[in-house]
Amino acid sequence: MKTKDIIKLFDKYVIPNYTRYPVAIVRGKGAYAWDAEGKKYLDMFPGWAVDGLGHCHPKVVKAIRKQAGKLLHVPNTFYMEPQGRLSELISKHSFGGQCFYCNSGAEANEGAIKLARLHSAKGKYKIITMKNSFHGRTLATVAATAQPKYHKGLKLDRLVKDFTYVPYNDLMAVQKAVDAKTCAIMLEPIQGEGGINIADTAYLKGLRKLCNRKKLLLIFDEVQTGMGRTGQYFGYQHSGVVPDIMTLAKALGGGVAMGAMVAKKEVAKDLVPGTHASTFGGNPLVCAAAIAVFDAIESEGLLKHARTMGEYILSRLRDLQETFSIIKEVRGKGLMIGIELTMSGNDIVNECMKRGLLINCTHETVLRFMPPMVVKKTHVDRSVSILAKALYAVVEKQR
Ligand SMILES: Cc1ncc(COP(=O)(O)O)c(C=O)c1O
Structure with a gap:
C-alpha cells in the first residue's frame, strides 16, 4: 500500500x-x-x-519467534518460566525487588500509585509529583502529571485528586509540601517529555533522606530512562539513590508492549491477591523479548x-x-x-x-x-x- x-x-x-x-x-x-x-x-x-x-x-526477533512457536499467553493464575527469569534479571540488575507486569508505562505508574496507597498507614494517600513531569494518560497518571495542558476537559477533580505538584530539583519545595496525609514522592530521574531535565544527585539524596525520615515511599518513574539508555540500566544508578518502587516500560520489551513495576520486597507484600492485576501482564511472549533485551545489552x-x-x-x-x-x-x-x-x-x-x-x-x-x-x-x-x-x-x- x-x-x-x-x-x-x-x-x-x-x-x-x-x-x-x-x-x-x-x-x-x-x-x-x-x-x-x-x-x-x-x-x-x-x-x-x-x-x-x-x-x-536480531536477538529480540529470534527470541520472539522461538517463544511464539511454543506458548504465547497463559493467565497469571499459572506460573511461567519466562516471567520468573525476567524478574530475576530485573531484580539482580537493580535493587533486589520483586516485579509486577502490565502493558504500558501508564499502567506501571498506576500500579505504583495504588501500591503506595495500599502500603501506607491509614489516612495517608497524597503523592507529591514534579512540575513538567510526565507519567501517562490514564486518569490517575495524567493527574500525577504536573502539566495543565494534559488536564484540559478531564474534570480530574471529580475523580482523581491528591497529587501535589512542586518544582523539579527543588528539595525545599518538596519538604514544604509534605503533610500528614502524604504517602509518597514520585519523579523521573531525568524528565523526558518535560524537556530532558536532569535531577541533581544532592536533590535525590535529599529526597531519600526525607522519605526515610517521614516514612514516605520514593517512586522513580524509569519508563523513559530505564533499560540502559542513560548508560546505566536505570537512571537512578547514576546517583546511587535507591527508590522503594520503580516503574519500567518503553524499551523493556525491545519493541513489544510491556510495563513493569518493581518494588522492594517489604513494600511489594501489600499488593496482595485481589488488589491489582493485568490479563496480558508479563506473558511468555513479552517476557522472552525482554530477556533477549538484557542478553543483548550484556553480550554487546x-x-x-x-x-x-x-x-x-x-x-x-x-x-x-x-x-x-x-x-x-x-x-x-x-x-x-x-x-x-x-x-x-x-x-x-x-x-x-x-x-x-x-x-x-x-x-x-x-x-x-x-x-x-x-x-x-x-x-x-x-x-x-x-x-x-x-x-x-x-x-x-x-x-
Ligand atoms: C516518564 C514516562 N512515564 C510514563 C509514560 C507513559 O508511558 P505509556 O505511554 O507507555 O503509557 C511515559 C511516556 O512517554 C514517560 O515518558
Whole structure:
C-alpha cells in the first residue's frame, strides 16, 4: 500500500487523537526505518524510546519467534518460566525487588500509585509529583502529571485528586509540601517529555533522606530512562539513590508492549491477591523479548557503548551550538539528549524529516535525540550534518 492509501484508511477508521506526520513507516532495521515509498530514514528517536536497541534487534526477533512457536499467553493464575527469569534479571540488575507486569508505562505508574496507597498507614494517600513531569494518560497518571495542558476537559477533580505538584530539583519545595496525609514522592530521574531535565544527585539524596525520615515511599518513574539508555540500566544508578518502587516500560520489551513495576520486597507484600492485576501482564511472549533485551545489552556491551556514544553526541552538538545562536543549551545523559532552542523546534523536526532524519521536539523548544543503543559514530555524524542543514534552512526562512 502507498502512504496516501494508508492515510485514507486512517481518515475513515482510526480515531484522530494523534497529530501524525504524513509518513507511513513499513520496515525498520537497527538505526534505520523505511516508509511505504521506500524512503530511508535515520531514526534517532526510534519508537519514542521503545526500540531502545534499534528496530528489530536480531536477538529480540529470534527470541520472539522461538517463544511464539511454543506458548504465547497463559493467565497469571499459572506460573511461567519466562516471567520468573525476567524478574530475576530485573531484580539482580537493580535493587533486589520483586516485579509486577502490565502493558504500558501508564499502567506501571498506576500500579505504583495504588501500591503506595495500599502500603501506607491509614489516612495517608497524597503523592507529591514534579512540575513538567510526565507519567501517562490514564486518569490517575495524567493527574500525577504536573502539566495543565494534559488536564484540559478531564474534570480530574471529580475523580482523581491528591497529587501535589512542586518544582523539579527543588528539595525545599518538596519538604514544604509534605503533610500528614502524604504517602509518597514520585519523579523521573531525568524528565523526558518535560524537556530532558536532569535531577541533581544532592536533590535525590535529599529526597531519600526525607522519605526515610517521614516514612514516605520514593517512586522513580524509569519508563523513559530505564533499560540502559542513560548508560546505566536505570537512571537512578547514576546517583546511587535507591527508590522503594520503580516503574519500567518503553524499551523493556525491545519493541513489544510491556510495563513493569518493581518494588522492594517489604513494600511489594501489600499488593496482595485481589488488589491489582493485568490479563496480558508479563506473558511468555513479552517476557522472552525482554530477556533477549538484557542478553543483548550484556553480550554487546551496550551500557558502556551508550556512555561513549552519548559523550560523542553531546560534543558534536555542542560544536553545533557555536555556529547556531538559536541553540540555547545542549544537555543529557548517555543517549537521552535535549537541545534547547530559543524558538519552537517543530519546523526543525519537519526539515530533518524531509532530509531523512527522525528526531522529536518536546516542551515546544527542546529537540530530543534518543538514538538506539546500537548507534554508531557514522550515524551520529550523519544526524548532526542533517540537523545543521535543517537549522540553517529554518534560520534562513525566518530572515
Ligand atoms: C516518564 C514516562 N512515564 C510514563 C509514560 C507513559 O508511558 P505509556 O505511554 O507507555 O503509557 C511515559 C511516556 O512517554 C514517560 O515518558
